Amino acid sequence: MIGAGQDFAFKVLTPNWTELPKHVRAFSTLRSGGVSAGVYGNAQGQKGLNLGDHVSDDLELVQTNRRLLNATLPSDVIFLSQVHGNIVTEAETLQRGTNADAVVSVTPGLVCAVLTADCLPVLFTDELGTIVAAAHAGWRGLAGGILENTVKEMRQKGAGEIVAWMGPxxxxxxxxxxxxxxxxxxxxxxxxxxxxVKIASENSDSKGQKYLADIYQLARLALDRVGVSRVYGGDFCTVSEADKFYSYRRDGVTGRMASLIWIDPAK
Structure with a gap:
């Protein structure tokens, strides 16, 4: 569901897992609503909410965008240094510059977040809302087991039935x-x-064969292997929907969106 919401100065995309506890809060940002300009703006040439500080955008503008984001959250986000791997870290001990592609929290008010612009963000909670997590799954991380490792870490911390939402x-x-x-x-x-799905090619060499891959279904397959069957989302395309999303595959130089989840300390 896309909407501004009473707490936001910009539009967000919220998970469609409405039956879960209200004290679990989650959303993905879109490309509109910040102060970044040019290729980091929105599709209409207006300002954009680029949250990536590693994509050659003006760092002062990125910090302003992050302040706009943090104003909607119970704690300032500490973003991971994402490396397309399978390492999971804890929000309680997370420091800036930590190399990891997923973060788990059991502490109300500590925000888990990942940055993407085509890779798959997956948000997790257990059914009772006692533990949450965010994972960044490009194809390398997905093949390397980042989603399975996130689920394993959650269960080691006492998670009950786990529910997942696949962001844009x-x-x-x-x-x-x-x-x-x-x-x-x-x-x-x-x-x-x-x-x-095979793409027709004039190259008869099998190593030159190209395919169209469904990252959403590959993620569902990975989650199913570890017993996570309640999986939502997977309805968007960052490349096709330029009005909503940044896309590295489409534009090359572009911004980054955040997908975030936390346990509301006020509930």
């Missing part, structure tokens, strides 16, 4: 990959082959 990522009709990516996933599971 590159859609199945736009995610062109090579034979190497196909091979990585199909070696892990024969079922994964269902989520790749």
């Amino acid at each position: 990522a590159i859609g199945a009709n736009k995610f062109e990959v090579g034979q190497d990516v196909y091979d990585v996933f199909t070696r892990q599971s024969e079922i994964a082959a269902k989520f790749f």
Whole structure:
């Protein structure tokens, strides 16, 4: 669901898991509503809410955007240094510059967040809202087990039934990959082959074969392997929906959106 909401000065995308506890709060930002300009603005040439400080945007503008974001949150976000790996860290001990691609929290008011612009953000909570997490899953992290490791960490901390929401990522009709990516996933599971579509090519060399990959279904497959079946989202395409989302695949130089989740300390 996209809306401004009473707490926001910018529009956000909220998970459609309405039956979960109200004290779990979560959303993904869109590209509109901040102070960044040019390629970091919105699709109409107006200012944008770029939250990435590693994409050559004016750092003062990025910090202003982050202040706008933090004004809506119970604590300032500490963003991960994302490396397309499978390391999960804890919000309670997180420091700036920590290399990780997922963060878990059991403490009310501590925000878990990841940055994306085509990669898949996945937000997690257990059914009772006692533990939350955010994971960044590009294809490398997804193949490397970042989602499985996040679920494992949550369960080690006492999570009950886990629910996941897949935020905005590159859609199945736009995610062109090579034979190497196909091979990585199909070696892990024969079922994964269902989520790749061959693209016609004049190159008869099998190493030159291209595919369209469905990152949402590959993520569902990974989550299913660890017993997470209540999975929501997967309805957007960052490449196709330029009015809403930044996309590295589409634009090259572009901004980053945040997907965030926390346990509301006031509830």
